[in-house]
Amino acid sequence: MTTGTKEAGTEPAVVPEDVEQDGGPGRGERFSALAQQHGALVTLVVAMVAASLSFDTFLTGDNLENMALSSAFLAVVALGMTFVIVTGGIDLSVGSLFALGGVLAAWGSQYGTVVALLLPLAVCGLIGVVNGLLIARSGLAPFIVTLAAMLGARGILLAVTDEGSRTYLVDKDSFFATLGQGSLLGIGVPIWITVVLFVLGAVVLRRTRFGQYVYAVGGNEDAAALMGAPVARTKIAVYALSGLCAGLAGALNAAWLVSGVTILGTGMELEAISAVVIGGTLLSGGFGFVSGALVGVLLLKVIQNVINQIGSLDSAYQQVVSGAFLAVVVVAQTWLGRRRRVL
Amino acid sequence: MTSLTLTRGQVDRERLLRLLQEYGVYAGVVVLLVFNFVFTSNFVSTENFRTQAVQVAPVLVVALGMALAIGTEGVDLAVGSVMALSTSLLSLYLGYGPWTATLMAVAGGIAVGLANGSLIAFLGVQPIVATLALMVAARGLALVLLPQLEDVRDPGMASLGSGDVLGVPYLVLIAAALALLVAFVVRRTTFGRQLLAIGDSRPAARLAGLPVRRVLVVVYACSGALAAIAGVLATARLTASDPTSLGTLMELSAITAVVVGGTPLSGGRIRIGGTVAGAVLIQLLTTTLIKHDLPPSWTQMAQAVVIVAAVYAARERGKR
Numbered sequence: 001m002t003t004g005t006k007e008a009g010t011e012p013a014v015v016p017e018d019v020e021q022d023g024g025p026g027r028g029e030r031f032s033a034l035a036q037q038h039g040a041l042v043t044l045v046v047a048m049v050a051a052s053l054s055f056d057t058f059l060t061g062d063n064l065e066n067m068a069l070s071s072a073f074l075a076v077v078a079l080g081m082t083f084v085i086v087t088g089g090i091d092l093s094v095g096s097l098f099a100l101g102g103v104l105a106a107w108g109s110q111y112g113t114v115v116a117l118l119l120p121l122a123v124c125g126l127i128g129v130v131n132g133l134l135i136a137r138s139g140l141a142p143f144i145v146t147l148a149a150m151l152g153a154r155g156i157l158l159a160v161t162d163e164g165s166r167t168y169l170v171d172k173d174s175f176f177a178t179l180g181q182g183s184l185l186g187i188g189v190p191i192w193i194t195v196v197l198f199v200l201g202a203v204v205l206r207r208t209r210f211g212q213y214v215y216a217v218g219g220n221e222d223a224a225a226l227m228g229a230p231v232a233r234t235k236i237a238v239y240a241l242s243g244l245c246a247g248l249a250g251a252l253n254a255a256w257l258v259s260g261v262t263i264l265g266t267g268m269e270l271e272a273i274s275a276v277v278i279g280g281t282l283l284s285g286g287f288g289f290v291s292g293a294l295v296g297v298l299l300l301k302v303i304q305n306v307i308n309q310i311g312s313l314d315s316a317y318q319q320v321v322s323g324a325f326l327a328v329v330v331v332a333q334t335w336l337g338r339r340r341r342v343l
Numbered sequence: 344m345t346s347l348t349l350t351r352g353q354v355d356r357e358r359l360l361r362l363l364q365e366y367g368v369y370a371g372v373v374v375l376l377v378f379n380f381v382f383t384s385n386f387v388s389t390e391n392f393r394t395q396a397v398q399v400a401p402v403l404v405v406a407l408g409m410a411l412a413i414g415t416e417g418v419d420l421a422v423g424s425v426m427a428l429s430t431s432l433l434s435l436y437l438g439y440g441p442w443t444a445t446l447m448a449v450a451g452g453i454a455v456g457l458a459n460g461s462l463i464a465f466l467g468v469q470p471i472v473a474t475l476a477l478m479v480a481a482r483g484l485a486l487v488l489l490p491q492l493e494d495v496r497d498p499g500m501a502s503l504g505s506g507d508v509l510g511v512p513y514l515v516l517i518a519a520a521l522a523l524l525v526a527f528v529v530r531r532t533t534f535g536r537q538l539l540a541i542g543d544s545r546p547a548a549r550l551a552g553l554p555v556r557r558v559l560v561v562v563y564a565c566s567g568a569l570a571a572i573a574g575v576l577a578t579a580r581l582t583a584s585d586p587t588s589l590g591t592l593m594e595l596s597a598i599t600a601v602v603v604g605g606t607p608l609s610g611g612r613i614r615i616g617g618t619v620a621g622a623v624l625i626q627l628l629t630t631t632l633i634k635h636d637l638p639p640s641w642t643q644m645a646q647a648v649v650i651v652a653a654v655y656a657a658r659e660r661g662k663r
Contacts, residue, residue, distance in 0.1 A: 090471065134651065134655075138655060140651070140654050140655065141608050141654070143418070143471060144598070144602065144608060144650065144654050145651065145654070147595060147598065147650065148646075148647040148648075148650040148651045149647065150595075151595065151643045151644070151646050151647040151650070152643065152644050152647035152648075154643055155639075155640045155641065155642075155643030155644035155647065156640070156644070157640075158638065158639060158640030158643065159638070159640040159641075159644075163638045163639060163640060266591075270475060270478070270479060273472075273475065274475075274479075277472065283469055283471070283472055284469070316483050316484075316486035316487045316490065317483065317487060318483065319479050319480065319482055319483025319484075319486070320480050320483035320484055320487060321483075322479055322480075322483075323476050323477065323478070323479035323480025323481070323483060324476075324480055326472075326475070326476040326479065327462065327473070327476040327477070327480070330462075330468050330472050330473070330476065331462065331466050331468060334466055334467050334468050335466070
């Protein structure tokens with residue numbers, strides 16, 4: 001799936017005139033990099049200002065809190081997805097794992113909070129490891145492996161819930177339920193957890209050896225292998241991480257809903273991928289950042305919120321707008337990316 | 344696997360894998376058929392074969408378009424949403440007669456395909472992302488046009504859905520004709536050759552002077568048109584337009600049929616016969632599990648295993 005790089009390899013070397021000879025970044029490149037890194041953030045700010053000017057109900061505490069809460073779960077999924085996409089892969093199984101994590105957490109909550117958290121993490125992490133093994137060791141295409149995992153995980157979910165007819169409930173007074181429903185300093189616990197996870201994720205991707213391996217593998221797998229980076233192990237780790245994030249998000253969501261709803265998560269993989277891409281991470285791998293995923297998720301939720309506020313618009317328009325928006329962002333990114341490569 | 348000297352064991356293994364890739368899917372179909380003949384009650388009946396064939400027809404039509412996209416080393420995730428858009432348009436224009444309505448539905452599919460193809464060919468967007476965007480947008484558009492389920496009471500559509508010639512349902516005839524047409528295009532036309540050349544190596548195809556962009560746009564337009572036709576067929580069979588659920592996960596079934604049929608995801612090669620067998624195999628697998636009272640959860644897990652096994656068997660050739 002890396003036709004872009006394949007093409008670039010055979011392209012006759014275009015030497016643009018405004019390249020500076022000292023090897024420093026040119027003005028065009030700096031602009032492209034800026035647009036790629038902060039374009040989504042600027043759009044988010046503009047969208048929020050426009051929304052708060054148009055609707056009195058937008059900038060209220062309740063509305064913002066609701067938006068943040070409903071963003072939190074998707075954001076955690078998108079966090080794991082960012083690592084996968086930076087290695088040049090893709091994980092389509094996260095929606096199913098999110099649902100599976102929720103059901104397992106709700107079932108496990110009768111045995112205490114530890115089980116409710118560890119069981120989904122263990123199962124979803126394991127499925128992630130299997131994805132990673134098939135992709136890294138057997139060289140299968142990520143999208144087909146994780147597609148199969150998406151089906152398989154949904155199958156497991158149906159098997160543990162009597163074909164989806166059974167909904168496990170979480171005790172409202174348990175500590176596990178407060179992980180979803182409680183609040184700290186007036187802000188919901190899931191939001192705190194999401195923020196902490198994003199800070200951790202940013203540190204891991206930017207400041208650790210593992211993070212550098214993730215970039216190296218995504219940039220050029222062969223080069224990374226020649227430099228001595230553990231390519232296979234890094235890939236297995238990112239798919240495991242994505243599985244863990246999806247499972248944890250599902251568990252938190254179950255705590256929030258105080259039940260393990262079986263029909264959740266369909267189409268979530270698409271939302272997560274959209275958010276990551278909108279945030280500025282390149283699908284071809286090697287370039288991306290954790291904060292972009294958060295901005296992308298928030299942007300999607302603001303669009304959704306605005307369309308809901310307009311009211312007269314059918315909620316189906318939301319899909320049209322999201323799809324069109326994604327297309328525009330991807331086209332812009334491809335253009336910016338090509339500019340950067342040429343310059 | 345690029346070492347030049349092969350030991351005897353390696354040669355045998357290569358040959359075995361090759362055989363498995365070439366004929367594995369047909370063997371799978373035969374095994375499942377024999378199993379069902381022996382162990383499944385009420386399997387051998389005209390009625391049952393008819394049901395199976397009618398159910399497989401729309402999947403096969405979508406899979407034909409998917410095979411073209413995969414042959415160019417791409418993929419089309421928008422097919423399920425195109426089916427939904429097609430059923431909405433069909434329902435909307437049915438007042439002008441079934442032919443006009445079908446024409447509009449197919450035009451809608453081609454429009455989505457052209458958008459996909461333009462994003463991929465002219466703007467250089469990866470096929471997964473481009474078709475993902477259109478998948479979301481087309482489903483939304485389908486729901487905007489037709490917000491909820493609507494019955495289709497047109498006699499023409501009803502006869503398309505349930506009529507037959509000499510006992511062979513129209514749906515099956517149409518699917519078979521389309522399969523033959525696509526097979527002919529892939530094997531015997533310049534367009535087919537160009538398509539496979541692009542899938543094999545896009546830079547080489549461009550250096551050879553092939554119209555890479557035009558071919559890509561046409562491929563995705565074909566995929567859109569075929570998905571729209573599948574939408575019309577499915578609507579005729581169900582005698583209802585349901586843009587909410589029609590075609591969901593269809594992209595999965597279609598990719599499975601193509602991949603199980605031995606078409607490598609790395610492009611450059613398309614097997615239409617294998618794709619037909621792949622679609623039949625998935626249908627038979629589902630039926631077998633259902634007829635033996637195994638729950639849907641088993642079907643999904645079995646399908647997952649079959650996909651991985653098929654891709655695993657094909658990987659050596661894919662890696663090259």
